[in-house]
Amino acid sequence: MAEHFVASPHWEWYILGYFFLGGLSGGMYTLATMLRLWGSPRDEAAARTAFLAAFPLLLLCPILLTIDLGRPLRFWHMLIDTTPGHGGLAFKYWSPMSVGSWALLLYGAFALVSFIEVRTLDGRMRAPLARAIAHALAGGAGRVVIGVGALLGLYVASYTGVLLSVSNQPIWSDTWALGGLFLASGLSGSAALLAWLARYRPEGEATEWRLAQMERYFAILELLLIALVLANLAGAGTLTRALAKPWGVLWALVVASLVPPLVGMGGPAIQVASGTGSAAVARAAGASRTPMLASVLLGVLLMRFVVIFSAQF
Amino acid sequence: MAEAVGFFTDTSVCIGCKACEVACKEWNQLKGNKPAFLADSFDNTGKLDEENWRHVAFIDKVPDAPTTTGNGAAWLMFSDVCKHCKHASCMEVCPTNAIIRTEFDTVFIQQDVCNGCRDCIAACPFGVIGFSEQTATVHKCTFCYDRLQSGLMPACAKVCPTQAIQFGPLSELQKKADARLATLQAQGTTQARLYGRDDKVYGGLNAFFLLMDKPEAYGLPNEANAVLPRRNNRTGYLGVLMTAALGVLAGLVALRDRGGTRRAEEALRRCGPTGRM
Ligand code: SF4
Numbered sequence: 001m002a003e004h005f006v007a008s009p010h011w012e013w014y015i016l017g018y019f020f021l022g023g024l025s026g027g028m029y030t031l032a033t034m035l036r037l038w039g040s041p042r043d044e045a046a047a048r049t050a051f052l053a054a055f056p057l058l059l060l061c062p063i064l065l066t067i068d069l070g071r072p073l074r075f076w077h078m079l080i081d082t083t084p085g086h087g088g089l090a091f092k093y094w095s096p097m098s099v100g101s102w103a104l105l106l107y108g109a110f111a112l113v114s115f116i117e118v119r120t121l122d123g124r125m126r127a128p129l130a131r132a133i134a135h136a137l138a139g140g141a142g143r144v145v146i147g148v149g150a151l152l153g154l155y156v157a158s159y160t161g162v163l164l165s166v167s168n169q170p171i172w173s174d175t176w177a178l179g180g181l182f183l184a185s186g187l188s189g190s191a192a193l194l195a196w197l198a199r200y201r202p203e204g205e206a207t208e209w210r211l212a213q214m215e216r217y218f219a220i221l222e223l224l225l226i227a228l229v230l231a232n233l234a235g236a237g238t239l240t241r242a243l244a245k246p247w248g249v250l251w252a253l254v255v256a257s258l259v260p261p262l263v264g265m266g267g268p269a270i271q272v273a274s275g276t277g278s279a280a281v282a283r284a285a286g287a288s289r290t291p292m293l294a295s296v297l298l299g300v301l302l303m304r305f306v307v308i309f310s311a312q313f
Numbered sequence: 314m315a316e317a318v319g320f321f322t323d324t325s326v327c328i329g330c331k332a333c334e335v336a337c338k339e340w341n342q343l344k345g346n347k348p349a350f351l352a353d354s355f356d357n358t359g360k361l362d363e364e365n366w367r368h369v370a371f372i373d374k375v376p377d378a379p380t381t382t383g384n385g386a387a388w389l390m391f392s393d394v395c396k397h398c399k400h401a402s403c404m405e406v407c408p409t410n411a412i413i414r415t416e417f418d419t420v421f422i423q424q425d426v427c428n429g430c431r432d433c434i435a436a437c438p439f440g441v442i443g444f445s446e447q448t449a450t451v452h453k454c455t456f457c458y459d460r461l462q463s464g465l466m467p468a469c470a471k472v473c474p475t476q477a478i479q480f481g482p483l484s485e486l487q488k489k490a491d492a493r494l495a496t497l498q499a500q501g502t503t504q505a506r507l508y509g510r511d512d513k514v515y516g517g518l519n520a521f522f523l524l525m526d527k528p529e530a531y532g533l534p535n536e537a538n539a540v541l542p543r544r545n546n547r548t549g550y551l552g553v554l555m556t557a558a559l560g561v562l563a564g565l566v567a568l569r570d571r572g573g574t575r576r577a578e579e580a581l582r583r584c585g586p587t588g589r590m
């Protein structure tokens with residue numbers, strides 16, 4: 001039985017915001033990469049939408065992290081060792097917060113480059129530098145770049161869960177499955193968001209049904225991981241605390257939020273997935289996805305809320 | 314490197330006078346928290362935090378029925394402090410390297426490096442570190458680093474009237490503690506034990522204790538629970554790796570599902586361009 005005598009770090013709303021947006025951005029970039037590398041040519045439209053969404057979703061992340069610091073102006077101490085006589089970079093592979101700071105920085109660069117590339121391909125950016133980027137990414141190099149970017153995106157979407165586990169806090173350190181859980185939920189949230197966004201681009205709706213299918217798989221994965229987390233907590237003897245009022249009810253709501261994607265509420269999208277449907281029809285179907293999107297995203301947020309707050313109160 | 318120093322806190326002679334708490338605040342210019350009446354014992358300090366670097370806990374062992382005099386064990390007095398762990402959880406996670414081991418083998422937070430991320434608070438298994446709104450950084454016992462550098466002993470050890478807090482070179486303190494334990498055992502005080510004297514708790518504590526009960530009774534993790542944050546790195550990342558592999562596989566299946574594509578397109582053809590079945 002695990003017994004804990006720690007104090008709480010008071011990681012609250014800013015951190016919740018970061019975990020939410022970081023999970024969606026990393027998931028979005030991963031989806032974009034998969035669609036571009038493995039999808040049919042018709043999936044390129046959705047891939048572009050995903051690349052375009054990944055960067056703005058990320059933008060707020062460093063800001064949230066920085067204002068959560070006691071000393072925001074010292075955010076760079078995460079990267080540069082300022083201890084007198086040390087110097088050099090601050091990097092500790094065994095501290096997820098340290099690795100995560102670097103990963104976020106690198107991932108940001110990849111997300112930005114892909115954003116610029118897609119804007120240029122869409123003809124929205126014409127600056128010579130943007131064109132040079134798009135040109136450089138046209139061939140195999142581009143595939144490598146988005147492949148690496150997707151790996152970083154997967155890391156950003158998941159390390160936050162590992163970070164919580166690498167502590168001595170109750171609940172967080174009693175399970176090793178939080179990283180996986182955050183990743184599965186980030187993927188399912190970004191698939192729902194992308195399915196909703198895809199209709200804003202001609203041809204984008206062609207990918208909707210594939211996204212609905214992915215979402216179903218991700219939801220199954222997330223359910224398995226929730227079960228794993230709870231089993232871990234039961235083994236450590238902290239399950240009662242994790243499910244005490246009001247957390248138990250909130251966990252149930254998280255599970256409930258996975259039901260719509262599971263039973264395929266994304267299904268009707270299939271009916272308009274042909275290129276022959278008019279844009280108006282596609283819009284109408286997209287609109288019917290809105291409640292589903294809201295429920296999935298709320299679940300993504302709520303799960304992180306429960307994990308973060310139930311350990312600290 | 315100077316000689317490794319330590320605290321040997323002998324709870325069997327602590328009388329709960331809190332002189333250590335006061336001396337610590339005097340020397341380190343800690344103004345303390347706003348007075349609060351905690352109403353669960355004669356202790357109103359409550360816990361270690363950014364303003365309390367020594368905390369004398371009063372642990373209630375008063376028997377419900379007054380059968381004996383209690384043999385001096387009705388209250389356990391326990392002057393708690395940062396343990397200056399050999400394997401320090403706080404130091405392990407700190408992303409800025411603000412937490413260092415000094416030339417005296419103590420654990421010290423550099424105030425000009427810390428950026429207030431609070432990862433160390435999540436890590437310290439003893440709940441020692443607190444975040445100060447005033448400095449927007451974290452604080453804990455410095456082992457009176459400034460006094461050590463001037464050849465003085467820490468304020469708490471200096472002031473303790475019963476020598477419950479002993480300061481000195483770690484190896485000497487360990488010998489003293491062994492002798493003290495032997496004496497107590499010989500007197501039949503079999504519940505006495507040392508905590509952090511050997512390497513079973515975080516590789517050994519520079520601030521170690523003689524306790525009169527199980528560690529848990531004092532709010533200290535026992536040997537089985539004295540574990541480092543990094544223990545969860547390998548399994549945590551393994552969980553991520555498995556999830557990522559399954560997630561990517563799911564993506565691949567969904568994207569390469571030719572049968573699904575055909576079925577979807579047939580469904581579309583059946584329902585026509587209006588998109589309604
Ligand atoms: S007791 Fe806590 S704050 Fe002190 S050295 Fe050990 S882990 Fe760090």
Ligand code: SF4
Nearest residue numbers: 407427428430431433
């Ligand atoms: S709060 Fe300061 S000392 Fe603690 S982990 Fe963060 S940077 Fe290090």
